[in-house]
Amino acid sequence: MKTSSYTAAAHQKNSRNLPQKIGMYVLLGVFLIISIFPFYWMFIGSTNESGKMFTNPPTFLPGTKFAENLQNLNSTIDVTRVLFNSLFVSLLYVVSALIVCSLAAYALAKFEFKGRNLIFTAFLLSMMIPYQATLIPLFQMMSSAGLLNTYFAVIAPQICYPFAIFLLRQNFLAFPTELIEAARLDGAGELKIFAKVVMPAMRPSLAAASIFLFMTQWNNFLWPLVVLNESSMHTFPVALSSLLGLSYIDYGQVMTGVSIATIPIIIFFLVLQKQFISGMLGSAVK
Missing domain, CATH: 4.10.170 (p53, subunit A)
Structure with a gap:
């Protein structure tokens, strides 16, 4: 009952x-x-020709012009070269920025030294400075060093990314300090503790930071446009901007290029989505 x-x-x-x-x-x-x-x-x-983008009623069905649009796009901007530039710059930037930002975040979270909070506050305040305000000084620095039209000039200015430092620091604060102290008592050096003890537990937060860093560099338009003068060095956003002419715009080419440029971001996010959710929720340390 x-x-x-x-x-x-x-x-x-x-x-x-x-x-x-x-x-x-x-x-x-x-x-x-x-x-x-x-x-x-x-x-x-x-998948359609340019004129069908603005028909009335609009076209919602796939067309048969994708191969033609891709061929025209490749003849205009050399898709293979541009895709290589963007992937190489973005992946190298992610790796370099993760190393720098994780070391900085670890030091700010687990080391006691004078001025630590002041430095962290300065990092947060730097996020409020408009990026456009730094373009001229950065360009003068790169020009004086003879680094224009190089991958280094695209990667270096944002390698110390404040938001990534903030995100990683919050996760490092949750890591038990007792484990670090135990490793020190066992005779492990600071870099070994960082690499062997702390970092394996930080994979979710590293994945979350990686997605933000990858999207930041992949979608970066203004700085590569300023620092890169040769078309063979252009990244996808800069190359796609060359398709927007003053008198005629082939929207079939533009949409094809944007579709190709979107695929790496989607793949990168899908690969790291589980770790991304865990890292954003602050559950990196269990």
């Missing part, structure tokens, strides 16, 4: 919650469609 009454009560409760669940799923479905539609429209544009 108790079991049957419990089952009836649970069924009645589920029946009352059914409209609420349906409404929630409908709302989530609407947000999903709104989120995905720009990507779908981008794909549709890449």
Whole structure:
């Protein structure tokens, strides 16, 4: 009798919650469609000729012009070279920035020294400085050092990324200091403790920082435009900007280029999405 009454009560409760669940799923479905539609429209544009982007009624079905648009795009900006430039610069930047930012965040989180909070505050305040205000001094520095038209000039200015330091520092603060002290008592050096004891537990936060760093560099337009003068060195955002002419814009080429430029970001996020969620929730240390 108790079991049957419990089952009836649970069924009645589920029946009352059914409209609420349906409404929630409908709302989530609407947000999903709104989120995905720009990507779908981008794909549709890449498979149709330029004129069909503005037809009335609009075209929502894939076309047959993707190969032609890709061929025209490749003849305009050399997709293979541009893709290599962007991948090489972005991946090298992620690795370099993670090393620098993780060391800085670890020092700010686990070392006691005078002025530590002041330095961290300075990092946070630097996030409020408009990036455009630093362009002229950075350009003069790179020009004086003879580093224009080099990958180093694109990577170096943002290698110490304040937000990545902030994100990693918050996760380093959650790491038990007792484990670090135990490793020191066992005779381990600071770099060995950092590499062998602390960093393995920081994989989720490193993945989260990696996604932010990769997207920052991959989508970086203004600084590569300023520092790179040769078309063979251009990254994807700079190369795509050359497709926007004053008199005519081939939107088939533009949408094809944007589609190709979006794929690496999606793949990078899908590979690291589980660690990204854990890192953003601050659950790197269990």
